[in-house]
Amino acid sequence: MNDTQRWNELAAQIAIDSIRATTAAGSGHPTSSMSAAHLLAVLFADHLRFDIKDPHYRGNDRFILSKGHAAPGLYATLKAAGAFDDDVLLTLRHEGSPLQGHPVPIPGFPWVDVATGSLGQGLAAGLGMALAMRMDEIDARVWVLLGDSEMAEGSVWEAMEAIAFHGAGNLTAIVDLNRLGQRGPTMHGWDADVFRDRALAFGWNAVEIDGHDVAQIDRAYREAADDGRPTMIVARTQKGRGVSFLADQEGWHGKAVPADRMDDAIAELGGMHDIRCTPPAPADLPERPAPPAPDVERPSYDGPVATRKAFGEALAWLATINRDVVVLDGEVGNSTYAEDAEKVAPERFVELYIAEQTMVGVQTGLQALGKIAFAATFGAFLTRAADQIRMAAIGRADLRLCGSHAGVSIGEDGPSQMAVEDLAQFRALNGSTVLYPADGASTVTIVEQMASLDGISYLRTTREATPVLYTQNEAFPIGGSKTVASSADDTATLVGAGVTVHESLVARELLAGDQIAARVIDCYSVKPIDAQTLRRALEETGTLVVVEDHRVEGGLGDAVLDALAATGPLTGRVVKLGVGEMPGSATPEQLRAWAGIDAASIAAAVRTALGR
């Protein structure tokens, strides 16, 4: 059998299996898989250098299905390559199946590296992988398959720019230009020139092909691998290709073929066979030279320091003791102090400029290949990557994120630069860890622990310097808290985190003047939270005043109430202080007073709660 026959038979089987699996499921996207069948067949048969039995092998090429709804096509291809059997394929979309409606890397299913299904996210993750390969001097390549509808997402062009800027010639983008979106034709139909011209303008190589002509596909893949630039292959295709009642027809997006028409469809595609393919072998791994001896000391502080500065210094220290640590910046590294790491490990510092979506996508790709990737920007601007972070959580990615300049305490720059909803954003993510230290020593210890945390971990840092609270040898276990002041006579507990710990300590002094004894708890771990300590405080003191430099919704106050409710019946009073209106520009002190989260406001809230 010649190559053309071999590829075409595999493509036909991919189309058939996409139909069979979705018809068995009663839902899914067969037609979006069929347009990509030839592209997948030639790639997996002869270009993707991949050990199907060892998908986590570091020398493998990587494939990302950015158009995640074509999952049936990917699963059909993986079946042909020997990843699993046909009976697994037919569990698609059933409860407990690893073959989800859109690809998700889950335990026991190692053939998917990053979750896709929210469009426009594959390229940035691909850049992260391409950079990881380069850092480790691995001769491997990243192949990203995109749909044409997702080319409308700005995140695609943001990643295109970053890929060209970083010279990721080991990345190839394949655009499945099937002309039809969910509800009708796309903006540009089969006008491949539009995408070629844009790719060229963004510094890429670009090729137009017929996406069902296997020889053209093969030639394009060769060109992509040979060209030093990242290459976009714009492939004109037909949605539902190969079946007369599906091909290039509207009204078939995300619809399974009815069971009574399935046999006709399979017959049109040449009938069932058992086609197998074996991807080419990956390259050997290079020797990793021994890392240089670390020459940065663990930071310690004996005076006030901004937690953002302590973050930067801790990160620089970590980067020298662990050569898998990579640091990503959104062109604010002199504000977040992520640039401290650049100074000691420039080869593992990646500047993504003002492109937060790409930054998080790159981070997701890096961690998929074993890197311990930290990324930092203003907490407010992590909102820009909220969907990428959401998808990373779905993909069980280990993201270590730092949001700086938290709360109204940023001051004069005003609300656009203030993170006041970030705790709500990160708390709501599955399996996330949310950390908000109040001083330098606790920040260092927490950053150190973040390097080994699973899932999404978020560190919230403050612009202003804050006083020393702790010694550098103190432990700050995830899920713990610190009771920084207490007495046997406490009739109220002040619960804070970050800057509000300091405001609470001042409030305690003010209250002492009124003969009111107040406990102060530093809830540096907002999620998981120290429920036992909080419940004991409520039971012992009767009143909790929770104060946060964050919106009143979704943050520390809600976390405390949740912890109390989860640990038994409620009894006592919980007062939440937080940002309840829209801030403007002013000094940090003025803004904390305005929001009612400064020491005087806290003390007043305690007096009111106690009827004093």
Add this chain to the structure above:
Amino acid sequence: MNDTQRWNELAAQIAIDSIRATTAAGSGHPTSSMSAAHLLAVLFADHLRFDIKDPHYRGNDRFILSKGHAAPGLYATLKAAGAFDDDVLLTLRHEGSPLQGHPVPIPGFPWVDVATGSLGQGLAAGLGMALAMRMDEIDARVWVLLGDSEMAEGSVWEAMEAIAFHGAGNLTAIVDLNRLGQRGPTMHGWDADVFRDRALAFGWNAVEIDGHDVAQIDRAYREAADDGRPTMIVARTQKGRGVSFLADQEGWHGKAVPADRMDDAIAELGGMHDIRCTPPAPADLPERPAPPAPDVERPSYDGPVATRKAFGEALAWLATINRDVVVLDGEVGNSTYAEDAEKVAPERFVELYIAEQTMVGVQTGLQALGKIAFAATFGAFLTRAADQIRMAAIGRADLRLCGSHAGVSIGEDGPSQMAVEDLAQFRALNGSTVLYPADGASTVTIVEQMASLDGISYLRTTREATPVLYTQNEAFPIGGSKTVASSADDTATLVGAGVTVHESLVARELLAGDQIAARVIDCYSVKPIDAQTLRRALEETGTLVVVEDHRVEGGLGDAVLDALAATGPLTGRVVKLGVGEMPGSATPEQLRAWAGIDAASIAAAVRTALGR
């Protein structure tokens, strides 16, 4: 005085006033303002057709400062145009000043239409304004000033595509190519060709100029106004232009000139004068023809219907009775049913394709010009526009958003398509309204009210049909709830919203079989929430089980606890049921059982809480 002199003197004053205001504030971005001084001077003196005394006049041209940190430059220009006096200018960044660190439209300061300061958002808002002008046949133009750093944001290119697709020839983008970002040089420096080539590839007209040559600026503005296409003017500039120690120097981003160097800077710029300008007069408004008589009936339901379908039908009805209603789609209008409005008002239906950031930006621009703009996509994908929505809240914009396919109840498509953090996202926004109806009648009444709500309002809808609960004449006040089942013997209260109201009603039947009487409350208004009814229920029944098809963090459960804490001491038991792990693909029924939010799980939770 000739034009050149006039423009240059105005530009010098803009630079001087940017320095004076920021030095008085002790912070801010003078150098980023100075690079744009000539661009602003020529625009406001002779091209922006704008009535400075009536900034909300619908016939005005509009200006958007997408590079919001150049706010001092904008304020200096507005001062010269007579908006306010020099003493106001010098209140920049002070508490209570309308002149915030980044531009914000606030009561009493009508010269800014949309909040900026998170980069890359101006163009999409500009498209919304350009479309509003076209819908109303107003001969006016939108001018958007961008920085070069923000060109790295994908949202810029996403908007570029949409602007070209919609043929918004009445929009001009001006790129202030000053070569320096926050921490160093930008990716492309002064290489204006890069941006020209990309603009051309995105279907725009493009012009390169020297951004300090007023004659070139004037000519480019004329060309932009004459060309039928949207035009990008790429202006090479110097950050800090005109002052020797600032011009094109690194290390001056976001820094005020020290007071002791201010006089030198002012002297280099030619010293202080009192230059004024008067923007050209705007066009007259066309007559608005009388709208056609509405021919769509208010929808009503006597059987099960999906709330997403009721949303679409209510929207179609609203579009026919109010000609200012505009409906935006992210290429999923056949899933959200926003396309029902397209069928009756195609001229006010805007297809943005898979571009959620642009969709929300366009919406923000439309509402700034008086449109009642609704936008809909899957709730999960509104995450993509989280930063745009955040900025809209800061800008006091009235966004009416619908997120469909909420919760695990979407079923087989899997977690990437599931909105399970959306209540947390929208609850945390200042002044937001969060609505989650459980049946068709309540949906229609709520959508009707959304048309007149201020701020960000969010409607959460469900994929599956849900049974009738209410009659079409019932009121659903914002901030209210419905007690859908109760008795004098209730020993527990089930609090739900959307699908979980129906699960709670079934759970109530199950519990009745165990001689446990349970109240059921439909919390269709998640924010504001009906605190009094919830508190009474806790006091009367002793136990609240709050159940939501959403993460356990930040949603209905937290809102209920917050309401209880805010209304007095806590006593009783509150059990929160929600999504606590990562879902996969399965049927809606399987997933609700898996999450522990189906009727059987609710009943079991009540039994456990009561020790039965």
